[in-house]
Amino acid sequence: MTSALELQALRKSFGKTEIIRGxxxxxxxxxxxxxxxxxxxxxxxLFNLISGRYECTSGRxxxxxxxxxxxxxxxxxxxxxxxxxxxxxxxxNLSVFENLRCAVLWSLGYKYSFWHRLTALKDARERADEILxxxxxxxxxxxxxxxxxxxxxxxxxxGITIAGGANVILLDEPTAGMSRSxxxxxxxxxxxxxxxxxxxxxxxxxxxxxxLADRISVLVYGEVIATGTQAxxxxxxxxQEAYLGATHKEIASA
Amino acid sequence: MRYEPVNIARWIIWGSAAAVMAVLPLIFSQGxxxxxxxxxxxxxxxxxxxNMLLGQSGMLSFGHAxxxxxxxxxxxxxxxxxxxxxxxxxxxxxxxxxxxxxxxFGVLFGYVTTKRAGTTFAMITLGIGExxxxxxxxxxxxxxxxxxxxxxxxxxQPFLGITFGPAIQVYYLIAIWCLASMALMYAWSQTPLxxxxxxxxxxxxxxxxxxxxxxxxxxFTLIISAFFAGISGALAxxxxxxxxxxxxxxxxxxxxxxxxxxxxxxxxFGPIIGACLFVYFFAAxxxxxxxxxxxxxxxFLMMVIFAPGGIASLIMMQLPVIAKKRFxxxxxxxxxxxxxxxxxxxxxxxxxEMTYKVxxxxxxxxxxxxxxxxxxxxxxxxWIVAAALWIVGGWLFNTAxxxxxxxxxxxxxxxxxxxx
Numbered sequence: 001m002t003s004a005l006e007l008q009a010l011r012k013s014f015g016k017t018e019i020i021r022g023x024x025x026x027x028x029x030x031x032x033x034x035x036x037x038x039x040x041x042x043x044x045x046l047f048n049l050i051s052g053r054y055e056c057t058s059g060r061x062x063x064x065x066x067x068x069x070x071x072x073x074x075x076x077x078x079x080x081x082x083x084x085x086x087x088x089x090x091x092x093n094l095s096v097f098e099n100l101r102c103a104v105l106w107s108l109g110y111k112y113s114f115w116h117r118l119t120a121l122k123d124a125r126e127r128a129d130e131i132l133x134x135x136x137x138x139x140x141x142x143x144x145x146x147x148x149x150x151x152x153x154x155x156x157x158x159g160i161t162i163a164g165g166a167n168v169i170l171l172d173e174p175t176a177g178m179s180r181s182x183x184x185x186x187x188x189x190x191x192x193x194x195x196x197x198x199x200x201x202x203x204x205x206x207x208x209x210x211x212l213a214d215r216i217s218v219l220v221y222g223e224v225i226a227t228g229t230q231a232x233x234x235x236x237x238x239x240q241e242a243y244l245g246a247t248h249k250e251i252a253s254a
Numbered sequence: 255m256r257y258e259p260v261n262i263a264r265w266i267i268w269g270s271a272a273a274v275m276a277v278l279p280l281i282f283s284q285g286x287x288x289x290x291x292x293x294x295x296x297x298x299x300x301x302x303x304x305n306m307l308l309g310q311s312g313m314l315s316f317g318h319a320x321x322x323x324x325x326x327x328x329x330x331x332x333x334x335x336x337x338x339x340x341x342x343x344x345x346x347x348x349x350x351x352x353x354x355x356x357x358x359f360g361v362l363f364g365y366v367t368t369k370r371a372g373t374t375f376a377m378i379t380l381g382i383g384e385x386x387x388x389x390x391x392x393x394x395x396x397x398x399x400x401x402x403x404x405x406x407x408x409x410x411q412p413f414l415g416i417t418f419g420p421a422i423q424v425y426y427l428i429a430i431w432c433l434a435s436m437a438l439m440y441a442w443s444q445t446p447l448x449x450x451x452x453x454x455x456x457x458x459x460x461x462x463x464x465x466x467x468x469x470x471x472x473x474f475t476l477i478i479s480a481f482f483a484g485i486s487g488a489l490a491x492x493x494x495x496x497x498x499x500x501x502x503x504x505x506x507x508x509x510x511x512x513x514x515x516x517x518x519x520x521x522x523f524g525p526i527i528g529a530c531l532f533v534y535f536f537a538a539x540x541x542x543x544x545x546x547x548x549x550x551x552x553x554f555l556m557m558v559i560f561a562p563g564g565i566a567s568l569i570m571m572q573l574p575v576i577a578k579k580r581f582x583x584x585x586x587x588x589x590x591x592x593x594x595x596x597x598x599x600x601x602x603x604x605x606x607e608m609t610y611k612v613x614x615x616x617x618x619x620x621x622x623x624x625x626x627x628x629x630x631x632x633x634x635x636x637w638i639v640a641a642a643l644w645i646v647g648g649w650l651f652n653t654a655x656x657x658x659x660x661x662x663x664x665x666x667x668x669x670x671x672x673x674x
Contacts, residue, residue, distance in 0.1 A: 072467070074462045074465050074467050074468075077462070077464060077465045089459065089460045089463075090457065090460065091452070093452070094449075098449065098452075099453075102450060103464045105449070105450065105464075106465030106466060111446070112446070112447045112470060113445060113446045114446070114447040114448065114474070115445070116445055117444055117445065121446075163464075164464055164465060
């Protein structure tokens with residue numbers, strides 16, 4: 001069986017600075033995979049490469065076996081990969097419902113249609129309402145997305161990401177900036193809406209990572225230094241070195 | 255079959271729009287009024303087509319006259335061919351020719367302009383606008399050079415007694431096309447493409463990540479917008495029986511931006527108000543004063559600073575207050591502010607007109623007549639009156655403005671409380 005997502009010797013440089021330095025990663029279908037690592041390790045850059053926001057300097061990316069290296073974001077999305085953003089990225093001047101309806105239109109085949117009336121598109125409405133229910137924003141249906149609370153906007157962010165029915169979901173720090181109870185709810189939401197899908201997430205909160213992920217990759221200075229289950233990663237000498245080594249150096253220099 | 259509730263409000267709105275358009279020329283039946291109404295109909299289509307770009311898709315165009323103007327040029331040539339019998343085409347269908355021509359140039363130029371969004375888009379439209387305008391002087395066979403291309407809308411046998419000779423027949427032709435265009439453009443805003451255009455306006459990046467090629471969304475939207483701009487161009491060709499380089503000029507592009515903005519780009523009906531007001535300004539003021547552009551500029555400035563959402567947003571702000579039956583309390587404050595505003599306006603008009611008289615127009619003497627009063631702008635008296643008007647009007651207006659603000663604040667607080 002081909003992997004849901006496969007990265008081969010992926011590299012990305014900005015000018016002379018190499019941010020991603022040869023990443024190889026294979027993620028199986030249905031797997032929940034977390035990417036962790038210190039700040040500036042290149043986690044978000046990796047997501048931007050996979051989703052087509054940045055061009056790769058070299059290497060290959062395959063989605064369900066198909067080469068998607070340096071394709072446009074909308075092409076990659078149409079092939080079944082959808083992503084969320086670390087900084088909330090929604091349609092601020094549209095209602096919550098319209099945000100979700102916009103996110104389902106392409107996948108339902110309406111494309112650039114100007115001969116369908118939106119109100120007559122029962123499937124788009126039902127799908128949008130279904131997602132609205134799933135992300136717990138049914139009571140905010142008609143509110144402008146820009147007026148939602150931060151946690152609600154994060155939920156909508158996830159809603160937009162999953163609405164199109166993509167089978168590979170990339171979530172970039174879905175719980176960033178949330179309180180403890182909001183994080184709990186967000187984890188449940190992510191677990192519920194990614195049921196049966198491949199999930200790849202960047203996350204700082206280890207509680208979230210250990211609660212959700214089947215496997216974990218540790219990214220340090222643009223390289224994956226370890227991939228495995230929670231126990232494997234925790235026992236890995238290189239990971240301990242990377243996480244604890246910094247502490248030793250800090251202590252030494254103090 | 256799915257049960258779909260009949261949208262009564264929608265039928266009432268469109269029905270009354272049609273009724274108003276049908277009845278207006280019967281009430282204002284002077285030749286001048288009919289001309290004005292015809293121009294308003296043309297301007298409404300043009301402004302709405304412009305707002306498809308600006309308000310609905312976030313594309314600030316400085317060259318929209320290219321599409322209406324080239325639509326008008328193609329239409330004028332088609333009309334001339336038809337009157338010579340080289341082409342079968344009734345005058346009533348000429349707007350369709352203009353629309354298709356507009357759309358054709360939308361396909362052509364739009365492919366270039368919509369490659370980019372934002373400031374770059376605005377700059378490219380400016381460039382295309384200048385390009386087409388300079389072409390109009392370079393190719394006199396097609397554009398008619400300085401004098402433009404003239405035509406005659408009356409030819410062949412009258413159909414059911416309609417020759418399109420009398421202005422009133424032209425008005426009704428414009429009214430029908432205007433109503434149809436309004437309905438179609440509204441319908442467009444309720445389609446998948448229309449909604450995605452809103453999404454692209456709000457956040458182009460996210461639109462790409464839900465599967466949309468934003469470049470195509472902008473391009474397709476521009477083509478449709480150019481189609482309606484072309485319709486307005488062809489109607490202008492029928493109405494004026496002449497098309498000149500002015501039709502594709504930057505000035506024309508600028509005025510549609512002004513009209514749409516004054517009306518309000520955030521609401522579908524905003525540009526309709528803007529277009530009517532703009533035509534009225536143009537026709538009524540340019541006859542009475544040489545400084546009419548100055549007034550228009552000042553008005554635009556005031557709108558941008560104090561009501562950036564345009565007149566439509568001012569109207570929409572009142573609706574919740576009216577719905578909660580609290581508008582009555584605002585009426586006295588509004589009336590006071592309106593009266594004081596008139597005083598300030600009188601002061602402004604007096605100052606501008608006297609300045610014009612003294613500085614630009616003094617060759618014919620400095621005696622002048624304003625508000626039915628004759629006086630000499632070179633004497634101190636009227637200037638003292640103007641100064642007094644400024645002081646009194648300004649003070650009154652400021653007081654009234656505070657009253658409006660405080661009443662408005664009270665009502666908003668009450669409404670917020672009743673919601674909580």
